[in-house]
Amino acid sequence: MQKYIMALDQGTTSSRAILFGKNGEMAAVSQKEFTQYFPENGWVEQDPKEIWASQMSVMMEARETLGIPVEEIAAIGITNQRETTIVWNKETGEPIYPAIVWQCRRTADRIDALKAEGYDTVIREKTGLIADPYFSATKIEWILDHVDGAREMAEQGKLYFGTVDTWLIYKLTGGRVHATDYTNASRTMLFNIHTLEWDKELLEKFRIPESMLPEVHNSSEIYGYTDERLFGGSIPVAGVAGDQQAALFGQCCFEPGDTKNTYGTGCFLLMNTGDRAVYSEHGLLTTIAIGLNGKVQYALEGSVFVAGAAIKWLRDEMKLIEKASDTERIALSVKDSNGVYVVPAFTGLGAPYWDAYARGAILGLTRGTTREHIVRATVESLAYETYDVLKAMENDSGMELKRLRVDGGASANNFLMQFQADLLAGEIVRPVVTETTALGAAYLAGLAVGYYDSIEEIKQNWQVERIFEPQIDEEMRRMLLSGWENAVKRVLL
Numbered sequence: 001m002q003k004y005i006m007a008l009d010q011g012t013t014s015s016r017a018i019l020f021g022k023n024g025e026m027a028a029v030s031q032k033e034f035t036q037y038f039p040e041n042g043w044v045e046q047d048p049k050e051i052w053a054s055q056m057s058v059m060m061e062a063r064e065t066l067g068i069p070v071e072e073i074a075a076i077g078i079t080n081q082r083e084t085t086i087v088w089n090k091e092t093g094e095p096i097y098p099a100i101v102w103q104c105r106r107t108a109d110r111i112d113a114l115k116a117e118g119y120d121t122v123i124r125e126k127t128g129l130i131a132d133p134y135f136s137a138t139k140i141e142w143i144l145d146h147v148d149g150a151r152e153m154a155e156q157g158k159l160y161f162g163t164v165d166t167w168l169i170y171k172l173t174g175g176r177v178h179a180t181d182y183t184n185a186s187r188t189m190l191f192n193i194h195t196l197e198w199d200k201e202l203l204e205k206f207r208i209p210e211s212m213l214p215e216v217h218n219s220s221e222i223y224g225y226t227d228e229r230l231f232g233g234s235i236p237v238a239g240v241a242g243d244q245q246a247a248l249f250g251q252c253c254f255e256p257g258d259t260k261n262t263y264g265t266g267c268f269l270l271m272n273t274g275d276r277a278v279y280s281e282h283g284l285l286t287t288i289a290i291g292l293n294g295k296v297q298y299a300l301e302g303s304v305f306v307a308g309a310a311i312k313w314l315r316d317e318m319k320l321i322e323k324a325s326d327t328e329r330i331a332l333s334v335k336d337s338n339g340v341y342v343v344p345a346f347t348g349l350g351a352p353y354w355d356a357y358a359r360g361a362i363l364g365l366t367r368g369t370t371r372e373h374i375v376r377a378t379v380e381s382l383a384y385e386t387y388d389v390l391k392a393m394e395n396d397s398g399m400e401l402k403r404l405r406v407d408g409g410a411s412a413n414n415f416l417m418q419f420q421a422d423l424l425a426g427e428i429v430r431p432v433v434t435e436t437t438a439l440g441a442a443y444l445a446g447l448a449v450g451y452y453d454s455i456e457e458i459k460q461n462w463q464v465e466r467i468f469e470p471q472i473d474e475e476m477r478r479m480l481l482s483g484w485e486n487a488v489k490r491v492l493l
């Protein structure tokens with residue numbers, strides 16, 4: 001039996017490669033940040049070639065760390081930032097425009113127009129999504145409308161579209177495979193989550209030729225084999241899932257009602273709803289949780305656009321901290337935020353508000369406000385945003401969520417986790433492996449090649465590292481929450 005599965009976690013801000021052993025232990029990790037471009041207010045772009053180069057370099061580095069031959073890697077699993085849109089030339093493999101990142105708001109006007117004609121209802125019915133610039137459809141349309149000659153090329157069948165998983169599969173297989181999985185397809189706003197097909201009416205509405213779209217496969221199956229020239233041997237690419245769905249899988253949330261929150265660049269709360277596509281009345285998305293053996297499970301999702309990104313903003317733009325982890329010590333150096341609230345609506349507000357035009361604010365400033373208060377309030381904002389989504393989820397599912405599994409970079413922050421438990425008046429459960437996104441991809445790939453026999457076997461790997469219990473009284477909780485509610489009202493348009 002080969003020893004490792006390699007998971008590629010292509011996130012919004014960095015590419016990672018992790019070699020996992022059978023028990024889900026991380027044998028080697030390599031990570032590289034890449035450039036974010038903000039060419040205009042509210043726009044976010046990345047360079048697809050840099051995404052690929054960074055991904056390739058971390059794969060090499062992780063393998064070198066262990067010094068293992070390619071034969072020791074049983075399979076590759078891919079998990080990725082979702083919705084981010086890449087369009088490339090089929091013949092040359094060259095992208096015709098930078099990747100338009102999920103956070104980019106450039107198509108807000110187009111969404112307004114769709115809403116004005118009531119088309120958001122059709123979108124919701126078919127795709128489970130709330131019409132928003134977040135998803136791929138209007139980004140593809142924008143590229144076809146704005147890049148010289150793009151529409152003609154698309155109509156002549158000369159262009160491919162892909163989310164980042166598709167781009168990586170294409171590059172890994174030497175251009176032989178153009179495919180995605182059900183979870184990623186469900187984020188394009190073009191995929192019918194009930195019939196499990198690209199939706200012809202939506203394609204027509206956005207004037208996107210079907211020939212551009214990838215084939216849609218199960219999240220766990222062999223997609224193809226890596227080009228021999230890359231690693232000197234070929235490895236099956238056998239697992240693919242959008243990063244939030246992969247994290248749900250990596251957290252072993254296999255049963256209806258199982259819920260996780262990932263604190264990464266954004267915050268993403270997902271609840272498995274089994275074979276029922278539950279529709280929210282509180283601004284949550286209905287999406288595909290996983291596709292296995294031709295069948296899908298659904299999830300309810302609350303997407304918060306800016307979470308860890310606000311911590312990065314403290315570091316890079318405000319220069320209030322040197323590194324993200326400083327925020328824990330700084331937050332704990334003051335007894336509270338002194339009435340300060342930070343609403344990090346830098347790219348609008350996602351669930352449950354969905355206001356593409358809202359922008360961030362710092363409220364409650366007094367002459368006594370210090371850097372520490374602002375840092376603390378920024379960290380606290382991640383917990384407030386999560387609280388709003390969790391309440392919406394409870395209302396929609398009719399379930400009281402008293403335990404939440406957490407992961408993602410910012411879940412390492414003990415202050416944040418404690419504050420979260422306080423706000424939710426419930427338990428926050430942090431597993432030993434918080435790289436659950438990559439782990440989920442590894443599990444999916446491992447299942448496809450027989451490295452794992454069953455989901456039951458995988459379940460044995462999940463272990464708790466720490467549980468955070470609520471520590472504040474109800475009166476304090478209510479006071480904190482009402483301050484947040486007022487702050488959010490101020491930024492909504």
Ligand SMILES: Nc1ncnc2c1ncn2[C@@H]1O[C@H](COP(=O)(O)OP(=O)(O)O)[C@@H](O)[C@H]1O
Nearest residue numbers: 011013264265308309311324325408409410413
């Ligand atoms: N100790 C910490 N406290 C608060 N935020 C943190 C901490 N460590 C990392 N972060 C934030 O978490 C994010 C990175 O998490 P990660 O899961 O790697 O994100 P992504 O996959 O979206 O790139 C960054 O935005 C960073 O600012």
Ligand SMILES: O=P(O)(O)OC[C@H](O)CO
Nearest residue numbers: 011012081082264265266
């Ligand atoms: O890169 P992450 O981990 O912030 O995830 C981004 C999401 O997939 C966007 O929907």
